[in-house]
Amino acid sequence: MKVLVTGASGQLGMDMVAVLQRKGHDVMGCNRQQLDITNLEQCQQVVGEFVPTVIVHCAAYTAVDAAESDVDGAYLVNATGSRNMAVAAEAVGAKLIYISTDYVFDGQGENPYYEYDNTNPQGVYGKSKRAGEQLTQTLCSRYFIVRTSWVYGLHGNNFVKTMLKLGQEKPELKVVHDQKGSPTYTVDLAEFVSELMRTEKYGIYHASNSGACTWYEFTQEIFSQAKQVLQASITASLEPCTTADFPRPAPRPANSVMEHMSIRTNGFQDIRDWREGLTAFLQEYKAAQSDTK
Numbered sequence: 001m002k003v004l005v006t007g008a009s010g011q012l013g014m015d016m017v018a019v020l021q022r023k024g025h026d027v028m029g030c031n032r033q034q035l036d037i038t039n040l041e042q043c044q045q046v047v048g049e050f051v052p053t054v055i056v057h058c059a060a061y062t063a064v065d066a067a068e069s070d071v072d073g074a075y076l077v078n079a080t081g082s083r084n085m086a087v088a089a090e091a092v093g094a095k096l097i098y099i100s101t102d103y104v105f106d107g108q109g110e111n112p113y114y115e116y117d118n119t120n121p122q123g124v125y126g127k128s129k130r131a132g133e134q135l136t137q138t139l140c141s142r143y144f145i146v147r148t149s150w151v152y153g154l155h156g157n158n159f160v161k162t163m164l165k166l167g168q169e170k171p172e173l174k175v176v177h178d179q180k181g182s183p184t185y186t187v188d189l190a191e192f193v194s195e196l197m198r199t200e201k202y203g204i205y206h207a208s209n210s211g212a213c214t215w216y217e218f219t220q221e222i223f224s225q226a227k228q229v230l231q232a233s234i235t236a237s238l239e240p241c242t243t244a245d246f247p248r249p250a251p252r253p254a255n256s257v258m259e260h261m262s263i264r265t266n267g268f269q270d271i272r273d274w275r276e277g278l279t280a281f282l283q284e285y286k287a288a289q290s291d292t293k
């Protein structure tokens with residue numbers, strides 16, 4: 001298949017391109033210089049020339065805290081930019097996979113969120129991503145909305161890499177224990193997207209690694225696996241703390257666990273448990289470290 005990936009130099013975009021290429025697809029990965037999604041004419045031109053069967057739209061304004069004081073900037077990329085991709089996709093009849101977020105929910109509920117539950121984003125980032133979802137749904141007939149959460153991979157900065165570093169440097173670490181969600185390994189998400197895009201099973205999907213934990217529990221597991229897989233010398237002792245201990249400009253959902261109902265009801269294999277995803281990531285991380293030595 002001919003697949004165009006936006007945001008191809010981002011954390012998810014890089015692994016999306018790699019996984020799709022490995023599966024034999026003809027992939028055009030576009031970074032911001034090659035395709036600025038806020039420029040409608042450029043979107044139409046690039047998509048019109050390549051004529052992809054599928055567009056995997058990973059580009060986004062992802063600076064959650066900065067978005068609170070840069071409302072226009074966040075909406076320009078996440079809403080208007082996504083509108084542009086939807087218009088360009090529709091013009092060539094391409095399927096559009098819009099990568100979205102758990103931040104479309106307020107996180108106040110006790111239970112995991114279903115795909116068709118009411119959204120209620122609290123911060124600018126979540127609101128702008130929800131606007132991107134709505135524009136995608138309105139303007140593109142062949143759409144998949146894929147909401148994911150707590151993403152990490154080999155490329156770029158993320159929670160796992162930060163904890164690996166701090167765990168080996170600090171004597172003690174406080175980590176939030178009152179926010180729960182599902183960590184997601186980029187490669188596992190890309191594998192799922194590669195299955196989804198072959199089908200015409202359009203709609204909204206929640207796609208993270210299976211299972212859930214708090215950030216504190218996630219860190220416990222990172223440290224435990226890092227000792228085994230990386231033979232890392234973890235010096236930090238861990239202490240649970242609350243969200244209130246680390247005030248941030250943007251609100252975080254306390255519960256961002258999502259049901260994978262669409263995955264189940266459409267006959268897809270569920271994405272493996274988050275602990276198994278973490279092991280696979282650490283093995284990839286270890287291999288990448290020994291390559292650079």
Ligand SMILES: NC(=O)C1=CN([C@@H]2O[C@H](COP(=O)(O)OP(=O)(O)OC[C@H]3O[C@@H](n4cnc5c(N)ncnc54)[C@H](O)[C@@H]3O)[C@@H](O)[C@H]2O)C=CC1
Binds near residue numbers: 008038060062
């Ligand atoms: N990182 C996370 O924990 C989560 C991410 N997501 C979503 O996953 C997707 C991928 O996120 P990441 O790879 O983690 O983020 P990232 O910040 O690493 O990558 C986003 C990419 O978009 C590009 N971009 C920004 N403005 C652009 C523009 N005007 N034109 C073209 N490209 C532009 C950036 O250059 C960057 O390479 C995003 O849609 C994000 O909202 C959803 C839930 C959690």
